[in-house]
Amino acid sequence: MDVVTSLSGSNLIDFSDFASSQPVIPERNIAGRQQFRTIWISDVHLGTRGCNAEMLIDFLDHVDSETLYLVGDIIDGWRLKKKFYWPAAxxxxxxxxxxxxKRGTRVVYIPGNHDEVFRxxxxxxxGGVEIRRQALHDTADGRRLLVLHGDEFDAITLAHRWLAHVGDAAYNLLMALNRGLNAYRRFFDMPYWSLSKHAKAKVKKSVEFISNYEEVVAQAAGHRGADGVVCGHIHTAEFRDIAGVEYFNDGDWVESCTALVEHADGRMELLHWADEIAARPAVDQPAAMMAA
Known part of the structure; x- marks a missing residue:
C-alpha cells in the first residue's frame, strides 16, 4: 500500500503489509552496527525535497537500538497537502x-505539528508502532526524561498558524538554496554543509527565539517532575543543563542530520551523521548519495 495515499485518504497505513515489501535502496548488512539502548530522531519531513532521506537510510543501516523514538514531523502533511512529492527513498x-x-525494537511515534493528522x-x-502524544523515558542510570515534539511551546505555531505557514514557505526556499549548494559541494567531493543552520546561527532574533524556547521547554519538564526533556521541532540539535533540568534536542534530518542516542550505561550523545559519513573511507560512502 502506498504510504502517501494512506496518509491523505481515509484509511490508515497497513503497517504489516508495508513492512513485508522490499525497499528500492536495499538494506545494507553492516558488520559491527553501532548498538544503543535508545535512539531519538525527529523532523525528517518526508514528502519534502529538503528531506535528507538517503542520509537517514544510511544512518538506519548502521545503528540498532532497543527503543526508537520518532519525535514528530516524520511526514510533512503540510507540504503534501500543497504539492505531491514522494520519491522511492x-x-x-x-x-x-x-x-x-517488526524485528522487536520498541518504536514510539510522537506526532508533531506537520504530521498532526496522526494525533x-x-x-x-x-503494526508494533506505539502512537503517543508524549512519553516518559527512564534512562539506564535512573533519570526520567519527558519526550515530546515541542510545538506546544511555540507561540507562533499555537497563536498565529497563518504566520507559521508563511515561515514554512520561506524555510522551504532556503532549503532549495541549501540543496543547490550541496549539489555543488558533492561535485567537488566536499562534505555536506547546512546553509540554513549557518544562517540561523547568524541571525540574532533566531538565536533569541531558540534560547527562549529551550528555557520554556526545560522549565515545563521540571514542573512535571522530570529530570530532563527530549524534543525536536526547532531543527537545532542541543544538549545542555538549564536550571538543573537536562535539555536535549535531537535536531533534524533536513538541516543538521542528527540523532540523539543513549548508550547502555545511560550516557547521552548527539550524533552528527554527515560527520560520521565524512570520516569513512571513500569506498564506504553511501552509494545513493555518491550518485546524487
Whole structure:
C-alpha cells in the first residue's frame, strides 16, 4: 500500500503489509552496527525535497537500538497537502522504521505539528508502532526524561498558524538554496554543509527565539517532575543543563542530520551523521548519495 495515499485518504497505513515489501535502496548488512539502548530522531519531513532521506537510510543501516523514538514531523502533511512529492527513498525510510518494529525494537511515534493528522490516533498501536502524544523515558542510570515534539511551546505555531505557514514557505526556499549548494559541494567531493543552520546561527532574533524556547521547554519538564526533556521541532540539535533540568534536542534530518542516542550505561550523545559519513573511507560512502 502506498504510504502517501494512506496518509491523505481515509484509511490508515497497513503497517504489516508495508513492512513485508522490499525497499528500492536495499538494506545494507553492516558488520559491527553501532548498538544503543535508545535512539531519538525527529523532523525528517518526508514528502519534502529538503528531506535528507538517503542520509537517514544510511544512518538506519548502521545503528540498532532497543527503543526508537520518532519525535514528530516524520511526514510533512503540510507540504503534501500543497504539492505531491514522494520519491522511492522516502518509502524506503518508512520501510526501515516499520521493519524495526517488526524485528522487536520498541518504536514510539510522537506526532508533531506537520504530521498532526496522526494525533487523533494517540494511545493506539499499529503494526508494533506505539502512537503517543508524549512519553516518559527512564534512562539506564535512573533519570526520567519527558519526550515530546515541542510545538506546544511555540507561540507562533499555537497563536498565529497563518504566520507559521508563511515561515514554512520561506524555510522551504532556503532549503532549495541549501540543496543547490550541496549539489555543488558533492561535485567537488566536499562534505555536506547546512546553509540554513549557518544562517540561523547568524541571525540574532533566531538565536533569541531558540534560547527562549529551550528555557520554556526545560522549565515545563521540571514542573512535571522530570529530570530532563527530549524534543525536536526547532531543527537545532542541543544538549545542555538549564536550571538543573537536562535539555536535549535531537535536531533534524533536513538541516543538521542528527540523532540523539543513549548508550547502555545511560550516557547521552548527539550524533552528527554527515560527520560520521565524512570520516569513512571513500569506498564506504553511501552509494545513493555518491550518485546524487
Amino acid at each position: 522516502h518509502n524506503d525510510v518508512v520501510w526501515r522504521l516499520l521493519k524495526r518494529a 487523533q490516533f494517540c494511545g493506539l498501536d499499529f
